Structure formats: C-alpha cells, structure tokens
Amino acid sequence: MAKRKALTKTKLRSIRQELEQERASLLEKVVDLDAEADVNNWREGGFDDDPADAGSASFERETAQSLSNHARRLLTEIDDALRRLDDGTYGVCERCGERIEFERLEAIAYARMCMDCKRRDETGR
Template sequence: MDASAVTELKGALEAERERLVAEIEEYEREGQETLSDVSGENNYRDHMADQGSATFARELDMTLEGQARESLAQIDRALTRIDEGTYGTCARCGAAIPRERLEAVPEAELCVSCKEREESV
C-alpha cells in the first residue's frame, strides 16, 4: 500500500481515537455522577426508584464503555502496526488486506477470509 494511503488511514484512525477517548471520559464522568446520585440522601422510595433506573443506565453505559475501550485498543494496535510498517497485512496469514476493506474498517487486523474463519469458530 502506498504511503499516502497509509497517511490517510492513519488520520482516520487518529480522529476516531480522539472521539473514543472523549466518549470514554464522558462515560467515566457519568458513572461517577450516577454513583454519587445513588448514594445521595434521597428519601427511601425515591431512592429505590432512582437506584433502579440509575443502575440500568449505568449498566448500559458500562456496556457501551466496554465497546468503546475495545475499539480504542484495536485502533491503538493499528497505529502501532503503522509505526512498525506491518499495517495493511493480515495479522494471521500475512496476506495484504485490500485497501477497500481498510477504508471501511481502518483498524482491521485480519484479511476477510481469516476474519470469517474467526467468526465461524
């Protein structure tokens, strides 16, 4: 893959990375607020109702936060591979990952056939 394509994809990865870092920070901040709300000095009945919805919201946030962290880790690995010069090749079989695939999924680590094999296991 030519250097300008890598530079372009690196830009996309860095932009996505920034977005995810901001998103995770937001979840962390919300999580702290939720926890302090739940432990607040509300009266008992309100407290129970709040706790239920707050717990649900927190669980949803934690799921989304987990997904964001996983995406962030993938992007970090992709950026590392760019630095190492191994970006754009399949981490499993070493085949070149098609540029169209990288444009759709810049953090892709596997070629399509390895990815499909992994998902079918």
C-alpha cells in the same frame, strides 16, 4: 492467490489521520461514560426516594459501563493499528500474511485480518 496492491503513502497518511481522530473522540467518550457510570455521581443526584428512578438509574449506569468497556476495547485496537502503521506491518493479515482488502480497511481501519481469515476465525475453522 494474486498479491494485493500495497497501500500508497497518501492512503496510509489518511488512515493514520482517521485513526487518530477516532482515538481522540473515543477518549472523550470514555471519560464521559465513566463519569456517567460512576456510582458516586449518581448518589449525589439523589434517587433514594423513588425506586423506579433508582432502577432506571442503575440501568443507565450499566449501559454507560458497557459502552465504556466497548470504547476501551476499540481504543486498544486503534492503538495497535497505529503501532502497525509505525512499524510498517499495517494492512497485512495477521493470520495469512496477505494484504488485507482495501475495502475492508476502508470500512474498518483497524482490521487485523483479511476477510477470508476473519470469516474463518468467526466460524472457528
């Protein structure tokens, strides 16, 4: 397979910027969502009288919790991508060592695997 072109310094800089921006907005989101998922916050709201309100409140709390978990996972991925940018391994597939497709990195800046390996990983082969 032909070697894919390395990312330019300019491109790497803009990727880092993008990741840092996403990281900052995710951090804000996690704080918001955690406040929303916090049981004590809901108790203060006083949904005790109406069971329907209480039900939808717990549904919203669960949603906030799972969104928060998702955001945290993304944060870990982004932190890891930033680390790879620092140590110069960014954009290299963890599985096969080939460069990750440029289009893939544009879509998912924190991608760890090239498209082929990702597909293989997902199908379990």
